[in-house]
Amino acid sequence: MRGMRAFLVLTGYVLLLSIIVGMIYLVLSKNAPATIVNQAGIILTPVLIYVQMGLICLIAPTFSASAVSFEREQQTFDLLVVSLAKPSTILVGKVGAALSYLLLTLFGSVPLISLTYSMGGVSMGDIAIAYLIMVVQGVTYCSFSFLWSTLIRRSVVSQLVSILTVIVLVAAMPALALFFTALSASFTGAPSNTFVNVTFLLLRTNPFAAVASLIPGFPLPSSVWLRSVPIWVTQVVFYLSLMGLSLYLSLRRLRNTRNWL
Amino acid sequence: MIKIDNVTKKFGSFTAVNSVSLNIGKGEVFGFIGPNGAGKTTTIRMLATLSLPSEGSLSVGGFDIVKEPREVRRIIGYMPDSFGVYEDLLVWEYLDYFAALYHVDPSRRKRTINDVLELTDLTIKYGSQVMSLSRGMKQRLCLAKTLLHDPEVLLLDEPASGLDPHARIEIRELIRELCRMGKTILVSSHILTELADFCSSIGIIERGEMLAAGRIDEITASLAGNQVIEITVKGDPLAAIAVLEERTDIARATSDGRVVRAEYTGASEDVDVVLEYLVGRGVKLTAFTPASANLEDIFLKITRGAVA
Ligand SMILES: Nc1ncnc2c1ncn2[C@@H]1O[C@H](COP(=O)(O)OP(=O)(O)O)[C@@H](O)[C@H]1O
Ligand SMILES: [Mg+2]
Numbered sequence: 431m432r433g434m435r436a437f438l439v440l441t442g443y444v445l446l447l448s449i450i451v452g453m454i455y456l457v458l459s460k461n462a463p464a465t466i467v468n469q470a471g472i473i474l475t476p477v478l479i480y481v482q483m484g485l486i487c488l489i490a491p492t493f494s495a496s497a498v499s500f501e502r503e504q505q506t507f508d509l510l511v512v513s514l515a516k517p518s519t520i521l522v523g524k525v526g527a528a529l530s531y532l533l534l535t536l537f538g539s540v541p542l543i544s545l546t547y548s549m550g551g552v553s554m555g556d557i558a559i560a561y562l563i564m565v566v567q568g569v570t571y572c573s574f575s576f577l578w579s580t581l582i583r584r585s586v587v588s589q590l591v592s593i594l595t596v597i598v599l600v601a602a603m604p605a606l607a608l609f610f611t612a613l614s615a616s617f618t619g620a621p622s623n624t625f626v627n628v629t630f631l632l633l634r635t636n637p638f639a640a641v642a643s644l645i646p647g648f649p650l651p652s653s654v655w656l657r658s659v660p661i662w663v664t665q666v667v668f669y670l671s672l673m674g675l676s677l678y679l680s681l682r683r684l685r686n687t688r689n690w691l
Numbered sequence: 692m693i694k695i696d697n698v699t700k701k702f703g704s705f706t707a708v709n710s711v712s713l714n715i716g717k718g719e720v721f722g723f724i725g726p727n728g729a730g731k732t733t734t735i736r737m738l739a740t741l742s743l744p745s746e747g748s749l750s751v752g753g754f755d756i757v758k759e760p761r762e763v764r765r766i767i768g769y770m771p772d773s774f775g776v777y778e779d780l781l782v783w784e785y786l787d788y789f790a791a792l793y794h795v796d797p798s799r800r801k802r803t804i805n806d807v808l809e810l811t812d813l814t815i816k817y818g819s820q821v822m823s824l825s826r827g828m829k830q831r832l833c834l835a836k837t838l839l840h841d842p843e844v845l846l847l848d849e850p851a852s853g854l855d856p857h858a859r860i861e862i863r864e865l866i867r868e869l870c871r872m873g874k875t876i877l878v879s880s881h882i883l884t885e886l887a888d889f890c891s892s893i894g895i896i897e898r899g900e901m902l903a904a905g906r907i908d909e910i911t912a913s914l915a916g917n918q919v920i921e922i923t924v925k926g927d928p929l930a931a932i933a934v935l936e937e938r939t940d941i942a943r944a945t946s947d948g949r950v951v952r953a954e955y956t957g958a959s960e961d962v963d964v965v966l967e968y969l970v971g972r973g974v975k976l977t978a979f980t981p982a983s984a985n986l987e988d989i990f991l992k993i994t995r996g997a998v999a
């Protein structure tokens with residue numbers, strides 16, 4: 431039953447990815463010039479990565495966002511707390527379970543990626559970096575979703591807040607940065623240097639930007655702060671810190687359940 | 692084994708448990724009795740290391756629940772008043788999960804699971820879905836889970852609540868069995884008679900106050916006042932009453948048809964003197980029954996006292 435469900439989710443996921451990639455390839459081969467079709471990997475690989483990242487944004491939070499809150503709703507959490515399981519064991523068990531699910535889906539896409547890779551245009555190194563970004567992204571989302579699940583009593587609410595957090599992280603912050611850049615440009619004719627710098631700093635928190643920066647021709651102004659550090663490095667470091675903080679706070683929360691149960 | 696010393700628990704400005712003290716010895720079966728909302732669950736949750744007292748201290752097996760919760764958890768088995776089970780697991784998987792959480796050695800796990808299933812009479816449900824169990828069975832499954840690490844102390848919060856009479860009896864038999872195994876048991880209920888026949892001591896709590904606590908015979912002795920003897924006479928009840936009233940240790944005697952009720956003020960182990968006296972004075976009787984201390988009466992007496 432449970433094994434079956436995991437299998438179905440995985441199959442559905444890979445199927446969805448294949449359909450998306452297949453459709454794009456179809457459109458390309460009908461309309462694009464032969465030079466691009468011959469290098470279809472250069473378009474299909476990023477698309478495949480992006481679709482997966484989008485799915486991670488939606489799926490990763492739901493995996494662990496109800497870990498504790500749902501157990502509290504089901505009245506099973508007390509029994510877990512009075513058992514001899516250490517808070518760290520509970521944390522590792524819960525986040526680990528969500529992660530293993532996520533990694534399973536990620537690795538389910540490997541055959542597809544090798545297909546688009548074989549179409550040429552992208553390097554193996556870049557694909558590896560993209561997967562690193564995705565794994566870190568998933569771990570981080572699982573981590574702060576778990577934190578929310580210890581902080582919020584109702585599982586529906588903790589799920590919602592977790593997804594909102596993801597949205598703020600991947601969409602709202604860059605949007606804000608771009609908005610201010612545009613605003614400053616409308617006043618002074620050209621965006622001020624500081625705004626451009628802040629925009630690029632904020633982009634460094636964004637996994638989508640990190641993947642985009644791997645594509646040749648990604649615009650990076652010559653005078654921007656931290657120019658020599660690749661965007662994906664700062665993004666991964668930022669996410670890992672976020673993960674560390676979430677896990678630390680979750681552990682503290684699990685250690686003093688008697689103050690909030 | 693269980694020590695509660697002047698414990699108060701407040702939720703905001705509401706006092707759920709008010710300076711309660713209690714001592715439960717090793718091997719005792721303590722009945723924790725009180726109406727709904729009296730503070731039983733609040734007290735038990737503190738003992739189970741799930742919440743902290745606002746004032747006072749609690750210890751189990753000599754371990755302080757605030758400072759040494761892990762040691763306490765090792766020796767207690769806690770069954771909440773309402774609990775959930777992981778519905779999508781099989782019975783043995785559920786027990787295996789908790790056996791792992793309680794560090795039961797993997798090589799002994801299967802044996803332990805079989806043992807607790809046998810004790811709770813669930814052996815035939817080994818491979819069943821937890822979801823498919825009846826309420827009484829889930830209750831027993833939770834009790835089975837509670838026994839996995841062979842705890843010395845059991846904290847059972849209303850284990851029989853919400854069960855049909857048959858399942859209730861099964862749970863009671865089970866508690867009796869555990870009591871024979873020498874475990875120290877604290878079991879709560881809002882129904883007094885449910886516990887009366889197997890508890891060695893009881894505590895009566897109402898609105899967060901412990902009204903009485905101690906061994907059942909002590910409580911009855913201190914609170915029962917006069918013991919009632921029911922005497923079924925063959926001849927004239929009024930003659931029997933006259934004879935009874937000759938004695939200074941009979942406070943009052945009344946008749947209700949053939950049955951005479953005499954309020955006896957002497958020591959209960961000397962009640963045979965009354966029987967001998969009646970027989971000696973030629974009263975013919977077919978039954979002589981010193982009413983055993985009726986807990987229900989005592990309970991009413993105590994709780995009425997609290998209201999007054
Ligand atoms: N977490 C809580 N917050 C506020 N009040 C509570 C809480 N838990 C229990 N109470 C109150 O404390 C009182 C005692 O409850 P409880 O210990 O559950 O009673 P019992 O188990 O004897 O039925 C009740 O009035 C209940 O409403
Ligand atoms: Mg209760």
